[in-house]
Amino acid sequence: MRVLVAEDERLLADTICEGLRKRAMAVDVAYDGDAALDRLGVNDYDVIVLDRDLPVISGDDVCRTLVESGAETRILMLTAAAAVTDRVAGLGLGADDYLTKPFAFAELVARVQALARRARPAAPPVLERAGIRLDPHRRIVTRDGEPVALSGKEFAVLAELLRADGGVISAEQLLEKAWDEHIDPFTGVVRFTIMMLRRKLGEPPLIETVPGAGYRIP
Numbered sequence: 001m002r003v004l005v006a007e008d009e010r011l012l013a014d015t016i017c018e019g020l021r022k023r024a025m026a027v028d029v030a031y032d033g034d035a036a037l038d039r040l041g042v043n044d045y046d047v048i049v050l051d052r053d054l055p056v057i058s059g060d061d062v063c064r065t066l067v068e069s070g071a072e073t074r075i076l077m078l079t080a081a082a083a084v085t086d087r088v089a090g091l092g093l094g095a096d097d098y099l100t101k102p103f104a105f106a107e108l109v110a111r112v113q114a115l116a117r118r119a120r121p122a123a124p125p126v127l128e129r130a131g132i133r134l135d136p137h138r139r140i141v142t143r144d145g146e147p148v149a150l151s152g153k154e155f156a157v158l159a160e161l162l163r164a165d166g167g168v169i170s171a172e173q174l175l176e177k178a179w180d181e182h183i184d185p186f187t188g189v190v191r192f193t194i195m196m197l198r199r200k201l202g203e204p205p206l207i208e209t210v211p212g213a214g215y216r217i218p
Contacts, residue, residue: 001025002176003027004047005017005048005049008051008053013029013031014029016049016105016108024153026156026176026177028045032054033056037062040065040066044073045073047112048066048076049076049112051078063095075094076095076097077095077099078101079100096118128162129217130217131206134159139155150197151196160173161215166218168213169216194215
């Protein structure tokens, strides 16, 4: 899952980013509306957490532009205005959901996860293939019933491989979904993560390398 946090209160923005990353999400941040539109023009996001009161370009205008572009990114609007008319106005701009500040972080996470499920084709709540069982919500992975302890990135990469349902996932696609924009695309981070996954999942090997194409769990 890849998320953009567009919030001008830097402490709040950075706190949200840190919390989402701990839940194995790839998160980028923008502190004004112009930077948010720049990132939306370059990257495909499942969800944007969008403050209505952004400087330079308002969150409302970012929302309008995103909706008019036809992008599939889901929009969770944040605002300090609690009146029903404000919530109705935000949803009327095309936002998918609305959260009033201050909010409980657990609620924000739940809303982001719910919107992300709507941003991609429906997947079963628990992903299973070749003896692997991955529960995204409880963050539990087992192989043939035995628990497997994974890091956040390993968990995210394994989830993408399982969602492919036997199809090939390229290294570029894994970078797009499991890392943020600061990762160097020429590093061997995907290869290293796949190596660690293979080691932790044990024998016989499950993740197959498709030369020139990527990886899959057949």
